[in-house]
Amino acid sequence: MDNLTPQAQLRLEQVNLFTKLKSNHQGYPILQNISFQVFPGERIAIAGVTGAGKTSLLRLINRLTEPSSGKIYLDNQEYRQIPAIQLRQAVTLVLQESKLLGMTVQQALEYPLVLRGMPKQTIQQRVSHWVEQLHIPNDWLAKNELQLSSGQRQLVAIARALIIQPKILLLDEPTSALDVGTASHLMQIFIQLAETQQTTILMVNHQLDLAQMFCTRLLHLHQGQLLADKPASEVDLVSLQASLTQAETQAAEEWI
Numbered sequence: 001m002d003n004l005t006p007q008a009q010l011r012l013e014q015v016n017l018f019t020k021l022k023s024n025h026q027g028y029p030i031l032q033n034i035s036f037q038v039f040p041g042e043r044i045a046i047a048g049v050t051g052a053g054k055t056s057l058l059r060l061i062n063r064l065t066e067p068s069s070g071k072i073y074l075d076n077q078e079y080r081q082i083p084a085i086q087l088r089q090a091v092t093l094v095l096q097e098s099k100l101l102g103m104t105v106q107q108a109l110e111y112p113l114v115l116r117g118m119p120k121q122t123i124q125q126r127v128s129h130w131v132e133q134l135h136i137p138n139d140w141l142a143k144n145e146l147q148l149s150s151g152q153r154q155l156v157a158i159a160r161a162l163i164i165q166p167k168i169l170l171l172d173e174p175t176s177a178l179d180v181g182t183a184s185h186l187m188q189i190f191i192q193l194a195e196t197q198q199t200t201i202l203m204v205n206h207q208l209d210l211a212q213m214f215c216t217r218l219l220h221l222h223q224g225q226l227l228a229d230k231p232a233s234e235v236d237l238v239s240l241q242a243s244l245t246q247a248e249t250q251a252a253e254e255w256i
């Protein structure tokens with residue numbers, strides 16, 4: 001590679017993922033032949049109908065699942081060569097249904113930094129910073145997950161991920177349970193992080209208009225395959241929406 005070519009931060013090379021069956025049969029494909037590169041500070045939306053493979057793709061990139069074949073690289077280093085704690089420091093996933101694992105909000109926010117052996121004062125400063133940035137009211141801090149609504153839990157899960165200060169943030173429908181004002185405030189924070197810290201964002205989002213407004217690039221997954229990978233500004237939302245609706249209808253008919 002010459003000095004003028006920027007180096008990919010994340011690279012997927014011909015990644016396949018099959019369901020595991022007990023027999024020797026490899027199962028049916030969840031993701032097929034997925035290859036793409038991601039550069040620092042990109043904001044990428046992942047679109048596709050239910051079951052297209054979006055969450056499976058995020059789980060692979062967070063190494064919660066191993067590819068059946070193909071390779072994933074972070075900064076040119078193959079995933080299997082990177083210790084799990086180091087990888088998850090760099091690549092953090094916020095799932096749709098996040099749990100606080102019996103902790104209070106305060107404990108859950110501190111926990112990832114405690115695990116990393118950070119000094120108490122630094123932990124408190126970082127937690128206070130993000131609690132303030134995300135407008136999390138102080139009275140939430142002593143609550144546990146049963147005392148929070150799903151939107152409140154979603155916001156706490158995002159705060160916990162931001163506190164880690166990952167290089168790559170993976171978000172599975174991050175605004176699905178949030179009100180419009182909170183969702184748009186969050187999007188502004190993501191944009192700021194991408195622009196000032198070069199944080200890379202990959203986000204599954206069913207709201208295509210929001211995805212196009214917020215993201216620089218859009219990946220369209222269909223039946224486990226990467227159908228399109230384009231700058232978000234070049235995506236024709238009307239035809240993408242029509243093709244998603246058609247695929248949803250077809251999938252629903254197959255169920256009947």
Ligand SMILES: Nc1ncnc2c1ncn2[C@@H]1O[C@H](COP(=O)(O)OP(=O)(O)OP(=O)(O)O)[C@@H](O)[C@H]1O
Pocket residue numbers: 019020030048049050051052053054055056057
């Ligand atoms: N552990 C698993 N074992 C078997 N099949 C799985 C497993 N995980 C996912 N699948 C299947 O893989 C396909 C893709 O699932 P995935 O959750 O990635 O889709 P998605 O695009 O995120 O859907 P949604 O929008 O509904 O969240 C689905 O057909 C699903 O049933």
